[in-house]
Each structure stands twice: as C-alpha cells, then as structure tokens.
Amino acid sequence: MTARTHTKLWQFRTPKQYMLRWAGWFWLVALTVFCWNLMTADTIWAFVADAPRQASDIGGRMLPPRWGYLNQLWQPLWDTLNIATLGTLIGVIIAIPVAFLAAENTTPSRHFVRPLALLIIVTSRSINSLIWALLLVAIIGPGLLAGIVAIGLRSIGFVAKLLYEAIEEIDESQVEAVRATGASGTQVIDYAIIPQVLPAFWGISVFRWDINIRESTILGLVGAGGLGLQLQSSLSTLAWNQVTVIFLVILATVVVSEWVSAKVRQAVL
Amino acid sequence: MIGAITSLRTWKRPPVLLKDPRWRWTILLGSAIYLVLAISSVEVNWFRVYEGLERGWKFIQGFLSPDFNSRWRDIQAGLIESLTMTLTSTVAGVLISVPIGLGAARNLAPLPVYTICRSIITLSRSFQEIIIAILLVAMFGFGPFAGFLTLTFASIGFLSKLLAEDIEGCDSSQIEAIRATGASWWQVVNYAVQSQVMPRLIGLSLYRLDINFRESSVIGIVGAGGVGATLNTAIDRYEYDSAGAILIIIIAIVLVVEYSSSYIRRWVQ
Numbered sequence: 181m182t183a184r185t186h187t188k189l190w191q192f193r194t195p196k197q198y199m200l201r202w203a204g205w206f207w208l209v210a211l212t213v214f215c216w217n218l219m220t221a222d223t224i225w226a227f228v229a230d231a232p233r234q235a236s237d238i239g240g241r242m243l244p245p246r247w248g249y250l251n252q253l254w255q256p257l258w259d260t261l262n263i264a265t266l267g268t269l270i271g272v273i274i275a276i277p278v279a280f281l282a283a284e285n286t287t288p289s290r291h292f293v294r295p296l297a298l299l300i301i302v303t304s305r306s307i308n309s310l311i312w313a314l315l316l317v318a319i320i321g322p323g324l325l326a327g328i329v330a331i332g333l334r335s336i337g338f339v340a341k342l343l344y345e346a347i348e349e350i351d352e353s354q355v356e357a358v359r360a361t362g363a364s365g366t367q368v369i370d371y372a373i374i375p376q377v378l379p380a381f382w383g384i385s386v387f388r389w390d391i392n393i394r395e396s397t398i399l400g401l402v403g404a405g406g407l408g409l410q411l412q413s414s415l416s417t418l419a420w421n422q423v424t425v426i427f428l429v430i431l432a433t434v435v436v437s438e439w440v441s442a443k444v445r446q447a448v449l
Numbered sequence: 450m451i452g453a454i455t456s457l458r459t460w461k462r463p464p465v466l467l468k469d470p471r472w473r474w475t476i477l478l479g480s481a482i483y484l485v486l487a488i489s490s491v492e493v494n495w496f497r498v499y500e501g502l503e504r505g506w507k508f509i510q511g512f513l514s515p516d517f518n519s520r521w522r523d524i525q526a527g528l529i530e531s532l533t534m535t536l537t538s539t540v541a542g543v544l545i546s547v548p549i550g551l552g553a554a555r556n557l558a559p560l561p562v563y564t565i566c567r568s569i570i571t572l573s574r575s576f577q578e579i580i581i582a583i584l585l586v587a588m589f590g591f592g593p594f595a596g597f598l599t600l601t602f603a604s605i606g607f608l609s610k611l612l613a614e615d616i617e618g619c620d621s622s623q624i625e626a627i628r629a630t631g632a633s634w635w636q637v638v639n640y641a642v643q644s645q646v647m648p649r650l651i652g653l654s655l656y657r658l659d660i661n662f663r664e665s666s667v668i669g670i671v672g673a674g675g676v677g678a679t680l681n682t683a684i685d686r687y688e689y690d691s692a693g694a695i696l697i698i699i700i701a702i703v704l705v706v707e708y709s710s711s712y713i714r715r716w717v718q
Contacts, residue, residue: 215532215533215537227589228594234588259490318504318687321501323492395577427580431575431576435575
C-alpha cells in the first residue's frame with residue numbers, strides 16, 4: 181500500500197549536482213556584486229543620470245555630417261591601409277621563424293628555445309596594439325613608422341600562435357616519407373611541412389590583416405598616424421560633425437576589409 | 450636511342466596555391482607595385498629614430514628591472530578598476546547576450562525577432578571598443594562606469610553571435626524529440642538546447658573574460674578607467690620602470706586568466 185512512495189521520480193540532476201551548482205552560482209553572484217560595488221564607488225551618478233541628455237546633445241552635433249571633410253580624409257585613409265598592410269608584413273615575416281621554433285615537432289630544443297618562443301608569443305599577444313603604439317611613439321617619435329612597428333609587433337604573437345598550432349597538427353607520415361628519401365632538415369621543412377601549412381598560413385595572414393585594418397584606424401589617437409590622428413584632432417576641437425564622417429569612413433573600411441578577407445580565405449582554405 | 454635522352458625532364462614542384470600562372474604573375478606584380486608605392490609614402494625621420502633608440506634601450510632596461518614600488522598605489526587602483534570592470538562587464542554581457550543569442554538563432558526564433566537580434570549584433574560588432582569608449586566617456590563622464598558599459602556592449606556582439614551560431618549548429622533530432630513530448634518553447638530551450646550549448650557558452654564567456662581584461666587595460670587611454678590610464682601617464686612621464694612593471698603585471702594576469710580558462714573549459718567539456 182505504501183509502494184507509491186518508494187517509486188523514484190526522474191530528476192534532471194542528482195541532489196549533489198544541484199547543491200554544487202547553487203554554490204557555484206551563489207559565489208559568482210556574490211563576487212559580481214562585490215566587484216560592482218568596488219567599481220562604482222567613485223561613480224558620480226548625477227553624470228550617469230545626465231547621460232541621455234548628453235547623448236541627444238552629442239547626437240544633435242553629430243548629425244548633419246560635414247561631408248566636405250571627406251576630401252581631407254583620403255591621405256589618412258591611404259596611410260591607415262599602409263600601416264595595416266606593412267605592419268602585417270613585418271609581423272608575418274618575424275612570426276614564421278618564431279612559429280617553427282615554437283611548434284613541438286619542429287623546434288630545435290624543447291627545453292630552451294621553445295619556452296623562449298612561447299614567451300615572445302605571449303608578450304606580443306597580451307599587449308594591445310594601442311599600447312605598443314603608445315610605447316613606440318614615445319620611443320621613435322610620432323608618425324607612420326611607429327604605427328607600422330606597433331601593428332607588426334602585435335601581429336607576431338597572433339600569427340605565430342595560430343601557425344605553430346597548424347604546424348603541430350600536420351600529417352607526420354608525409355614528413356616521414358620525405359625524410360626517408362634522404363632529405364636534409366631544410367628540405368623536409370620545404371617539401372613536407374610548408375605545403376601542408378601554406379593554406380592555413382595565408383588564411384591566418386589575411387585574417388590578421390583584417391584585424392589590423394580595424395586596429396590601425398585608431399592608432400592615430402596616440403600619435404601613430406592614419407585616420408585616428410584626424411579623429412583625435414576632430415575630437416579635441418569638439419567638431420562632432422567631422423567625427424561622424426570619420427566613423428563612417430572607418431565603418432566602410434572595416435566592412436570592405438572584412439569582405440576581402442572572407443573572400444580570400446574562402447579561396448584559400 | 451639518341452632521342453630518348455632529350456625527352457627526360459626534371460621534376461618540377463607544382464605550385465600549392467594559384468595554379469594558374471597568369472593569376473600568379475598578376476598578383477605578384479600588383480603586390481610589388483603596391484609595396485613600392487606604400488613604402489615611398491611613408492616618411493621616416495631617421496634622425497629622430499636614431500635619437501629614440503637610446504630611449505628604447507632605456508625602456509628595455511626598465512622592463513627588465515621593473516619598479517613596482519614607487520607608483521604602487523596608482524597601479525593598484527588601476528588594476529582594481531580593470532579587474533572589477535572585466536568581471537562585471539562579462540557577467541552583464543552574458544546575461545544580455547543569452548536572450549539575444551536565442552533570438553538570433555534561426556531554428557528557434559521567428560523571422561522578425563531574428564532580424565532585430567541580428568542587427569543588434571552587427572551594430573555591436575562593427576565598432577571597436579575604443580570608439581565606443583570615446584562616445585560613452587563623452588556621455589557618462591570619465592571613469593570605470595563608461596568602461597563597464599563599453600565592454601558590456603562589445604561583449605554582447607561577440608557572445609550573441611557565437612552563441613547563435615552554436616544554437617543553429619545544435620543536433621536537431623534532440624530538439625525534435627523534446628518537442629515531440631509536447632514541450633513548450635521554454636522547455637525545448639531548457640532541455641534540448643541548453644544541455645547542448647552550455648559547455649560552449651561557458652567556454653565563450655571565459656574567452657570573453659580574457660578579451661575584456663585585455664581591452665580594459667587599453668580603454669583607459671581615452672578615459673574609461675582601468676590600468677590603461679596609469680600606463681599612459683607612466684609612459685608620458687618617461688617613467689619606463691613603472692611602465693615596465695604595469696606591462697609585466699598585465700602579461701602575468703593575461704597568462705593566468707588564459708591558462709585557468711583553458712583549464713576550466715577542458716573540465717567543462
């Protein structure tokens with residue numbers, strides 16, 4: 181007669197799983213609330229409350245864009261494209277040897293050279309190109325060169341990381357086959373490894389070029405040339421109607437470069 | 450017997466990409482012309498670069514012997530802002546991007562909802578963090594609150610796009626099976642979709658946490674709080690040892706976040 185109470189109902193999770201989940205969520209929420217309080221301790225809420233009015237004010241100043249300003253933007257646009265392209269070129273050229281030194285199957289020494297190569301990759305990757313540009317403008321002076329080098333230094337880590345992962349995933353039997361013909365070390369790389377990673381390499385490079393176009397549009401904010409320089413001067417003179425034009429040019433450039441990169445990657449991969 | 454020897458040909462390696470020689474030469478020539486034009490348009494003041502090399506050397510020395518102490522209070526304040534901004538904006542970004550991601554998945558949402566959600570994603574993805582930060586700082590005033598909004602806005606585009614793609618790639622037979630039991634839309638999402646995309650959502654959130662930290666160290670340059678402002682000041686004052694200390698801290702935190710997030714992702718999947 182009491183049989184019914186013993187039938188086990190199906191449950192999504194066991195009680196222990198439930199407990200663990202609740203504990204995890206509880207701590208996450210607690211941590212978030214704590215961080216929120218810490219972060220907003222110095223926030224002036226009057227400014228936040230004022231934001232919609234500010235937004236409509238800025239919007240009003242931005243809105244009839246000053247199209248005549250476009251004529252002054254062609255040269256900076258060309259500079260921006262050059263920063264991105266030449267920077268990618270430098271980055272890729274340095275990234276190739278770094279990638280071969282970092283890949284487990286091609287590195288000359290697993291305990292000394294590989295950690296060094298990985299350190300280069302991490303350093304390059306964790307510092308944003310704007311910070312690289314900030315440093316380089318202080319070191320070699322404002323101008324296009326600082327932007328190009330900044331983009332180059334930032335690209336090394338990205339390209340080398342993806343490339344060394346591609347090298348580690350190659351089909352070893354081809355390497356084995358080429359080596360069996362008596363090929364030397366460089367011949368093995370040339371005939372067995374490069375043909376396998378070449379499509380990935382072009383894909384990665386074009387992908388990085390696309391990202392670099394995006395990033396080089398704003399490098400001028402810290403003095404490294406290109407569209408960002410115009411953005412900076414328009415912002416500091418509060419010429420919001422010029423800012424709109426610059427934003428639209430940046431948007432168009434980004435859309436075009438994304439399209440180009442998607443097409444090339446489709447063709448290559 | 451005499452003619453046989455002339456018909457022997459040496460093996461020539463076929464090209465891996467661009468099989469058509471005409472295409473190959475056009476692209477090669479085009480890039481050569483571009484390179485000449487681009488490099489000639491870059492004006493470099495070599496004297497300034499030479500002068501700067503000394504400063505560059507000083508920076509490397511500063512990086513190798515970082516000074517954590519003399520500016521520690523500023524660095525600490527910047528780091529706390531960066532870290533709290535990172536966590537709160539990632540949590541807020543995930544909370545907002547889950548409904549948008551659900552709405553942007555074609556297999557769950559009707560066409561009008563899909564279009565709206567996709568346009569939100571495109572809007573958020575087309576401008577990069579710095580530009581959003583400039584606008585939001587102008588509206589909300591200086592400080593981490595503007596940074597929090599910037600990173601949240603950027604996270605929404607990133608997370609909802611990848612989440613929506615993941616939901617669209619779900620195993621439809623499981624959705625079908627749950628739907629066949631008479632489940633409502635919510636129950637389908639809860640029992641069929643959630644269990645399939647949850648590991649990936651956690652992975653994506655952790656990845657975004659990583660990106661947000663990196664970005665939070667940059668947007669300070671335009672006044673949106675975080676350690677970027679401290680870094681900017683340090684470089685402007687040529688205090689390379691303090692700047693080196695900040696960069697080392699950023700690299701270390703990025704490393705810790707990256708390794709722990711890849712560990713958690715492996716544990717979740």
